[in-house]
Amino acid sequence: MSVFPAVSPGSAVSPGSAASVPTQADLLAFVRHTAADAELIASLPLDPEGRTWVRLEGPGGSEAWLIGWPPGSGTGWHDHAESVGAFLTASGELKEHSLAARLPSDGWKTLELSEGVDRERRLTAGEGRAFGRHHVHEVLNESTEHHAISVHAYYPPLPQIRRYSRSGPILRLEHVERPEDWQ
Numbered sequence: 622m623s624v625f626p627a628v629s630p631g632s633a634v635s636p637g638s639a640a641s642v643p644t645q646a647d648l649l650a651f652v653r654h655t656a657a658d659a660e661l662i663a664s665l666p667l668d669p670e671g672r673t674w675v676r677l678e679g680p681g682g683s684e685a686w687l688i689g690w691p692p693g694s695g696t697g698w699h700d701h702a703e704s705v706g707a708f709l710t711a712s713g714e715l716k717e718h719s720l721a722a723r724l725p726s727d728g729w730k731t732l733e734l735s736e737g738v739d740r741e742r743r744l745t746a747g748e749g750r751a752f753g754r755h756h757v758h759e760v761l762n763e764s765t766e767h768h769a770i771s772v773h774a775y776y777p778p779l780p781q782i783r784r785y786s787r788s789g790p791i792l793r794l795e796h797v798e799r800p801e802d803w804q
C-alpha cells in the first residue's frame with residue numbers, strides 16, 4: 622500500500638500563485654491549522670487493517686494529505702526527492718526516525734551510514750515538524766491501542782518517492798515510486 626497515492630495533474634501550481642511558492646514555514650502553518658479542524662479530523666475513515674488517507678488542497682499548489690495510522694503501522698524508510706514538507710500529529714502519537722545525512726541522489730544501491738546520523742522524535746498531538754529537500758525518514762505509530770491521525774503537506778507535489786530497506790547501518794534502495802505508480 623502506498624502512503625502517498627494519486628497526485629493528480631491538476632495539483633500543479635495554479636495560475637497566479639507562482640509568486641508565492643510555499644515555504645517550509647507555510648506548510649507547517651497549514652498542517653497546524655488543518656489539524657486544529659476537529660470536524661475534518663473526525664471525518665477521516667479509520668481502518669484497523671491499514672492506513673487511510675484523504676487528499677487535501679494544500680497552500681500554493683502543494684500536495685497535502687490527511688492520514689490515519691492504525692496501531693503498529695508505519696511507512697518504511699523513504700525520501701521526498703526535491704520536495705520540502707511538513708507534517709503534524711492531529712491525534713494520537715507518531716514516532717519519526719530520520720537521517721541527519723545528505724544521501725547521493727543517484728548511482729548507488731546500498732550505503733553504509735556512519736555512526737551518529739540517526740535522529741528520533743516523538744510527535745504527540747499538536748506537535749509537528751517541517752523538513753527540507755532530500756529528507757529521509759520513516760514514520761510509525763508504535764501504539765498498540767490507539768490510532769494516530771496526521772496532516773502532511775509537500776511542495777512541489779511529490780515527483781517521486783524512493784523507498785529503502787534498512788539493516789543496521791546499511792540502507793538499500795529498494796524501488797522508486799513515481800506518480801504513475803500510485804495513480
Ligand SMILES: [Fe+2]
Binds near residue numbers: 696699758
Ligand atoms: Fe515521508
